[in-house]
Amino acid sequence: MGRSLNYAAKWIGTRKPSNTIEQESLAEAFFTNQDVLTSQSVLVRESIQNAIDAKSPAIDGPVRMYFKLSETSSDIANKYFATLYPRITAAGLQGTCLPTADEKCRVLLVEDYNTTGLLGDISAEKPKSKTENSFWYFAWARGISGKNEGTRGKNGVGKIVFPRSSKIKSQLIYSVRNWGTTVNQGILFGNALLKIHEFEGAKYESDCRWMQEDENTGEHRPFVSDELIKSFREDWKILRQPDEHGTSIVIPYCDGDFSAQNLVQCIIQDYFVALLDGTVECKVIDFDGAEIQLDSETIEQHLAELDDHLLTRTSKNATEIRALCSLYRAKINDEVFTVSLGIGTDGSANKWGDAQLTDDQVNSIHATLDGGGVVEFKIETLIPQEIGKKAIRNKDWFSVLIKSKTDVNSQAVFAREGILIPAAADRTIRVKDFVTLVTVTSGPLADALGQAEGPSHERWSAEESKFKEKYVKSHGEELIRYVKDSANRVTKLFMTKQNELEDSLFAKWFPKTDDTGSGTRKKPGKNPRTTKPGQMVDGFRYEKIDSGFKILPSAENPAPVGSRAIVKAGYSQLFGGSPLSLSSDDFDLQDHQGSLIGVEVIKWNQNQMEFKITQKNFEIRFKNFDKYRDITVGVSK
Numbered sequence: 001m002g003r004s005l006n007y008a009a010k011w012i013g014t015r016k017p018s019n020t021i022e023q024e025s026l027a028e029a030f031f032t033n034q035d036v037l038t039s040q041s042v043l044v045r046e047s048i049q050n051a052i053d054a055k056s057p058a059i060d061g062p063v064r065m066y067f068k069l070s071e072t073s074s075d076i077a078n079k080y081f082a083t084l085y086p087r088i089t090a091a092g093l094q095g096t097c098l099p100t101a102d103e104k105c106r107v108l109l110v111e112d113y114n115t116t117g118l119l120g121d122i123s124a125e126k127p128k129s130k131t132e133n134s135f136w137y138f139a140w141a142r143g144i145s146g147k148n149e150g151t152r153g154k155n156g157v158g159k160i161v162f163p164r165s166s167k168i169k170s171q172l173i174y175s176v177r178n179w180g181t182t183v184n185q186g187i188l189f190g191n192a193l194l195k196i197h198e199f200e201g202a203k204y205e206s207d208c209r210w211m212q213e214d215e216n217t218g219e220h221r222p223f224v225s226d227e228l229i230k231s232f233r234e235d236w237k238i239l240r241q242p243d244e245h246g247t248s249i250v251i252p253y254c255d256g257d258f259s260a261q262n263l264v265q266c267i268i269q270d271y272f273v274a275l276l277d278g279t280v281e282c283k284v285i286d287f288d289g290a291e292i293q294l295d296s297e298t299i300e301q302h303l304a305e306l307d308d309h310l311l312t313r314t315s316k317n318a319t320e321i322r323a324l325c326s327l328y329r330a331k332i333n334d335e336v337f338t339v340s341l342g343i344g345t346d347g348s349a350n351k352w353g354d355a356q357l358t359d360d361q362v363n364s365i366h367a368t369l370d371g372g373g374v375v376e377f378k379i380e381t382l383i384p385q386e387i388g389k390k391a392i393r394n395k396d397w398f399s400v401l402i403k404s405k406t407d408v409n410s411q412a413v414f415a416r417e418g419i420l421i422p423a424a425a426d427r428t429i430r431v432k433d434f435v436t437l438v439t440v441t442s443g444p445l446a447d448a449l450g451q452a453e454g455p456s457h458e459r460w461s462a463e464e465s466k467f468k469e470k471y472v473k474s475h476g477e478e479l480i481r482y483v484k485d486s487a488n489r490v491t492k493l494f495m496t497k498q499n500e501l502e503d504s505l506f507a508k509w510f511p512k513t514d515d516t517g518s519g520t521r522k523k524p525g526k527n528p529r530t531t532k533p534g535q536m537v538d539g540f541r542y543e544k545i546d547s548g549f550k551i552l553p554s555a556e557n558p559a560p561v562g563s564r565a566i567v568k569a570g571y572s573q574l575f576g577g578s579p580l581s582l583s584s585d586d587f588d589l590q591d592h593q594g595s596l597i598g599v600e601v602i603k604w605n606q607n608q609m610e611f612k613i614t615q616k617n618f619e620i621r622f623k624n625f626d627k628y629r630d631i632t633v634g635v636s637k
Helices: 026-029 041-052 074-081 085-090 134-139 158-165 226-235 260-277 299-305 318-332 360-372 446-449 465-470 475-483 487-493
Strands: 009-016 064-073 105-113 170-179 182-193 197-199 202-210 246-254 280-285 291-294 336-341 374-382 395-408 413-416 431-440 542-543 548-553 562-573 593-597 599-605 608-612 617-622 631-636
Touching: 026 299, 041 064, 041 105, 041 246, 041 260, 041 280, 041 548, 064 260, 074 105, 134 170, 134 182, 158 170, 158 182, 170 226, 182 226, 202 280, 260 280, 260 291, 260 299, 260 318, 291 299, 291 631, 299 318, 318 374, 318 395, 318 431, 318 562, 336 360, 360 374, 360 395, 360 487, 374 475, 374 487, 395 446, 395 487, 413 446, 431 446, 431 465, 431 487, 446 465, 446 475, 465 475, 475 487, 542 631, 548 631
Parallel strands: 064 280, 336 374, 413 431
Antiparallel strands: 009 202, 064 105, 105 246, 170 182, 170 246, 182 202, 197 202, 280 291, 374 395, 395 431, 542 548, 548 617, 562 608, 562 631, 593 617, 599 608
């Protein structure tokens, strides 16, 4: 390609041992949910999260982040990557991956300040302790993390988002730290995320490193030469000075979607909580040198610049974020009306059945909300018991913040230790005329929920391996349901019977009928009664059976073969509203599955099942419900 090498340091690989399974890394698959997180937001989330976890205990004030976009010459890029290009080609990543020989290099520089830098011995040997060994876990580990309890990221996979954002799948890292007797030691290295490849007659592992190789042992170590580091800082226009602790990451040939506007949008969307409470400050520097400062004082100034066309399905628009910022500022300034809700009377489980408000509390809540104020529900929570341990379950708490906002119909927003969990909310539940923010601060609850997040921290799931392997299954599932449903539940506690939380998809109830099958629809505003056997609507008939119910085709106008519908069931509500918009902590309908004849299940979703009719005489049975509670059943086409 006409590239020349004028740099002593070169890219090196690790030979793949024989008699080992050949398997490519699956880490990138964790970051492909573009309808929830864009490639830019994934990188922003990982960068800021790592920096907050690495905050220096010796420094007061926020973590400072710089995201700088620039362009450098092909000569500079070739100087550092000429020996990597043949390996990229060997790995089969050529084509759009490789830049042309004279192509200018778009660069994204990510730097954190007021942090410790990558600590630990720079040997490739795995440390015996996680304590102060962040270098090894960053440079040499994937799928395991050096972070302990109380930190935000725990999966050890997120670091791949940096080379993943590069056309040549690579990154260069410069870190300044105090380690041992060395003051302000700078280390310099790089890595590339390729594929298993054959190069110069040998097979190599997928990862390549830009490091120095010991001639005697073959060990790969970062560069520590002051002269080399000085040249690197000048070539890539590094902002960090040699005495400023922290880490700088150069992403060469960064994805074309990266722009200052996108970065600002992602920072505000995912970290408005951390910006407002002063945990972090960010500066975005555009290609032309224009600077955008994001902190607790300036965040609202930039909301008007948000482009709603860039949003994912879980993102909030500028109006919603402005309301959320106002809501969280009230909490920071201690300008909220606080209501405490304890665990149920027996104290053995996280459940909402015993949650009650006094008349005085309800009146104060409405007065606060009607006056434009914020209500904070502080909710006591039981932490899941760890597998194999018999200790009494510990307690912690979290907050649900609520503020009235006319003409909004949105999902609750969830934040754990300042980072938003964008897909934590139940997509079927929206709260009309309220903005709600659920916040979990550091502590045992945050640690548990962190284990329930995947590498991209987009949702909570009891099936995440770290969570499932640590906690008693029933306790873990109970906790996640309890937190995820909190905004819905506390709103129902103070809403009147005219509340508007019910799911519009199932607002059409079974009509009340007489013995002949004719009948009239219930009048609006009344609580729907428990569905009675023999009722018919839209081609379906409901019958009660022992501990459950069944759905059959109606006798006169049966639903035709090939049609699709959704059946939804719910226990009758204590606080008004639709029984069918039940909390997910009541039950999952799939757990009550009985016989399914003549239907094909398309999807299960908590208390509902979507299905397709495959036979004329179909029958759907569900069983084993709480015999002391009434059930309402609905079917929607």
